[in-house]
Every structure is written in structure tokens, then in C-alpha cells.
Amino acid sequence: xxxxSFENLLSLQQxxxxxxxxxxxxxxxxxxxxxxxxxxxxxxxxxxxxRQDESFTFSEDVIRWSVAQFKVASAEHASLPQFLARLVFDxxxxxxxxxxxxxxxxxxxxxxxxxxxxxxDVDVRxxxxxxxxxVYVIGQILCGEKRPGELSGFEVRMARPDDSTGAAxxxxxxxxxxxxFRLTTVSAGEYDLHIRxxxxxxxxxAIHV
Amino acid sequence: MDRLSGASDAELVSRCxxxxxxxxxxxxxxxxxxIASITARFRLPExxxxxxxxxxxxxxxxxxxxxxxxxxxxxxxxxxxxxECWKLRQKTGRMVPLENSLAAIGExxxxxxxxxxxxxxxxxxxxILRRAIESLxxxxxxxxxxLFYSADPMSYAEISTQLGIPVASLGPTRxxxxxxxxxxxxxxxxx
Numbered sequence: 132x133x134x135x136s137f138e139n140l141l142s143l144q145q146x147x148x149x150x151x152x153x154x155x156x157x158x159x160x161x162x163x164x165x166x167x168x169x170x171x172x173x174x175x176x177x178x179x180x181x182r183q184d185e186s187f188t189f190s191e192d193v194i195r196w197s198v199a200q201f202k203v204a205s206a207e208h209a210s211l212p213q214f215l216a217r218l219v220f221d222x223x224x225x226x227x228x229x230x231x232x233x234x235x236x237x238x239x240x241x242x243x244x245x246x247x248x249x250x251x252d253v254d255v256r257x258x259x260x261x262x263x264x265x266v267y268v269i270g271q272i273l274c275g276e277k278r279p280g281e282l283s284g285f286e287v288r289m290a291r292p293d294d295s296t297g298a299a300x301x302x303x304x305x306x307x308x309x310x311x312f313r314l315t316t317v318s319a320g321e322y323d324l325h326i327r328x329x330x331x332x333x334x335x336x337a338i339h340v
Numbered sequence: 341m342d343r344l345s346g347a348s349d350a351e352l353v354s355r356c357x358x359x360x361x362x363x364x365x366x367x368x369x370x371x372x373x374x375i376a377s378i379t380a381r382f383r384l385p386e387x388x389x390x391x392x393x394x395x396x397x398x399x400x401x402x403x404x405x406x407x408x409x410x411x412x413x414x415x416x417x418x419x420x421x422x423x424e425c426w427k428l429r430q431k432t433g434r435m436v437p438l439e440n441s442l443a444a445i446g447e448x449x450x451x452x453x454x455x456x457x458x459x460x461x462x463x464x465x466x467x468i469l470r471r472a473i474e475s476l477x478x479x480x481x482x483x484x485x486x487l488f489y490s491a492d493p494m495s496y497a498e499i500s501t502q503l504g505i506p507v508a509s510l511g512p513t514r515x516x517x518x519x520x521x522x523x524x525x526x527x528x529x530x531x
Contacts, residue, residue, distance in 0.1 A: 176465075180462070180466050186466070187377075189376060217398060
């Protein structure tokens with residue numbers, strides 16, 4: 132008998148062949164055709180691998196977060212080690228990823244977020260400004276491996292994603308002796324937060340204010 | 341990103357090192373299901389799986405410069421992803437069922453060189469198979485996905501209706517599609 136087709140081998144694997152056709156394919160395999168035996172084994176493995184595959188695709192938000200991180204970290208200060216911050220807590224709940232974060236801070240309310248970047252934690256609170264437009268961005272940098280005094284004087288800058296120089300003086304400050312910082316009357320828009328630490332630079336991308 | 345779909349891993353990594361965000365997008369899309377398949381085997385909920393993806397993509401970014409040689413990216417990603425799943429599992433204290441070999445990879449990646457080669461091999465082969473199927477043209481890609489990847493196996497009549505292929509043609513078509521798939525996998529060194 133000539134070698135059976137892939138279709139017949141697959142049908143045999145799936146237990147779909149019957150009668151004389153099944154017998155002739157089985158006889159061909161038992162007669163020692165190495166090519167067909169290998170194809171039969173191959174089909175079986177492909178089916179098994181596919182059936183056991185539990186993979187899925189992540190949401191577009193998850194992918195876009197990663198691309199946003201990449202763009203920020205690649206854009207500037209390329210010679211410095213870059214520490215990409217990831218969101219680990221958001222008081223507004225499930226919108227977990229950078230490019231879908233929307234502060235949505237209404238009057239009298241605040242929002243708390245915690246980011247982690249290498250050995251550092253960055254606590255960010257966004258509060259509605261009093262008697263003026265915009266919001267306050269209040270934060271603290273924390274590190275279990277450093278004493279509080281070692282967290283002072285770090286340059287903190289909030290810049291538009293397309294403002295690589297961070298020229299807006301009002302959006303630049305530095306940490307105090309407790310690692311805290313405060314940026315006042317931040318107007319609406321999307322910002323990246325940059326913190327220079329002795330080991331390099333921390334990036335928190337795409338915070339919507 | 342289509343222009344990069346046929347690029348090799350080494351080419352994508354090289355472009356990433358030149359700050360090409362499209363290459364990064366292509367790279368993480370290429371490997372997202374490999375990462376996802378590991379989080380699924382750890383039975384992580386969606387949010388935890390996304391956290392693992394975050395951690396793995398950061399680790400990948402930080403290691404890009406060491407991955408642009410001939411190193412096997414899939415093996416590296418499997419090791420890092422299992423380690424991140426393992427860390428998350430220990431941190432949350434959540435007892436989840438997972439296969440012993442995956443646990444072995446997790447423990448090994450924390451303490452010693454990776455073992456559990458059999459489990460890694462399956463994950464890598466599943467990744468290669470998915471990539472090969474993605475490269476098939478229509479209707480082969482859809483037909484094979486429906487035949488072999490559906491959680492609930494579909495009848496020929498259902499597949500026929502969905503793909504617009506007569507029932508009588510499904511058998512010969514799937515045979516031809518499998519032949520094409522084998523050619524692609526042979527070229528990829530899948531034996």
C-alpha cells in the first residue's frame with residue numbers, strides 16, 4: 132500500500148477511521164514504514180501539545196503599559212541605569228496599568244498609588260488643590276535598605292511625555308529628609324514622573340492628571 | 341507591527357537596544373502567550389498574571405543587552421516567569437495546585453541552576469507550535485485552531501459553518517493544512 136495521507140493518519144489518531152481503511156493504514160504502519168510512523172507520532176504530539184496549551188493573550192492595556200514603559204526608559208538618560216516602576220496599589224481599584232490610569236480626582240478627594248522600582252517604593256498621592264485649579268502631587272520615596280536621611284535631595288520631575296527636558300520649573304522639586312516631595316498646582320494632562328536616585332533613575336510613566 | 345512579525349528574536353532584541361518601540365511591541369506580543377501559559381499553570385488569577393507580565397517585561401528590558409547573542413530567549417523567559425510566579429505565590433501565601441515539575445523550576449531558579457527540563461521543553465514546544473500556526477495563512481490557521489485548541493471540541497458541521505468550508509472538504513483541507521504546518525515546523529527544527 133502507498134503511504135497514507137496526513138488526513139488518514141490524523142483520522143487514525145482521532146479514532147475516526149473505520150473498516151478496511153483503518154485496517155490498511157494500521158497494517159502500513161505495522162509493516163515498518165518509518166516515514167509514516169514518524170508522521171503519525173508527530174501528529175499525535177501536535178494534538179497533545181495543543182490540547183494541553185493553557186495560554187491566553189493579555190489585554191491590550193497590559194501590552195500598552197509595557198510599550199509605554201519601554202518608550203520612557205529608552206527615551207532619555209540612556210547612559211543611566213533605568214528602573215521602571217510598576218503599579219502595585221491603586222486606591223481607585225482595578226485600572227492597574229499606566230496608560231489607563233486616570234486620576235479622576237474630584238474636589239475633596241484624593242488618590243493613592245504605590246509603585247515599585249528595583250529596591251525603591253514610590254508612594255504617590257494626588258489631591259485636589261485648594262482654592263485654585265489643578266492638583267497637588269505628593270509623594271514619598273521609600274527604601275528598606277537606606278536610612279531616611281539617605282533619601283533626601285533626590286531630584287523629582289514631572290514632565291509631559293514629549294517634554295524630555297522637563298523644562299517646566301513648577302514641576303520639579305527634590306525630596307526632603309524623609310524622602311517626601313510635593314508638586315503643586317499640576318494642571319490636567321499626562322505626565323511621566325522621574326526620580327533621580329544614586330543608582331540611576333526611576334520612571335513612572337503616563338500618570339493622567 | 342506586521343513588518344516585524346517575521347524578524348528573528350535576535351533582530352528584535354537588536355532593534356530594541358536601538359530604542360525601537362515597535363520592535364519591543366512585537367517582541368512582547370510574540371512571547372505573551374508563553375508567559376501567560378505559565379501563569380495559567382500556576383492557576384494565577386487575571387490580575388496576578390498581569391503583575392507577573394509586568395515583572396517579566398521589566399526584567400526583559402533590564403537584560404536586553406545580555407540577550408542579543410544566540411541565547412535562547414524562550415528558555416530565559418520561562419525561567420524568569422516561573423520565578424516571578426513562584427515569588428508571587430509565596431508572597432500571597434496562596435496555595436494553588438501546580439505541577440511538581442513547575443514547582444521544581446521555581447525552586448531551582450531561586451536556589452540553583454534550573455532543572456525540570458521536561459517541563460521547559462513542553463512549554464517551548466508549545467510556543468514554537470503556536471508561532472508556526474500563527475504563520476499559516478487562512479483558512480488553515482483558523483481550521484487548526486478550531487480543531488485542536490478549542491476548549492469544547494466543535495463538530496465538523498459547526499466548523500464548516502464558521503469557516504465557510506463544505507463539510508466534505510474539511511478532511512482533505514485539514515490534511516493539507518497539517519502538511520503545511522509540518523513543513524514550517526521542520527524548518528524551525530521541531531522534530
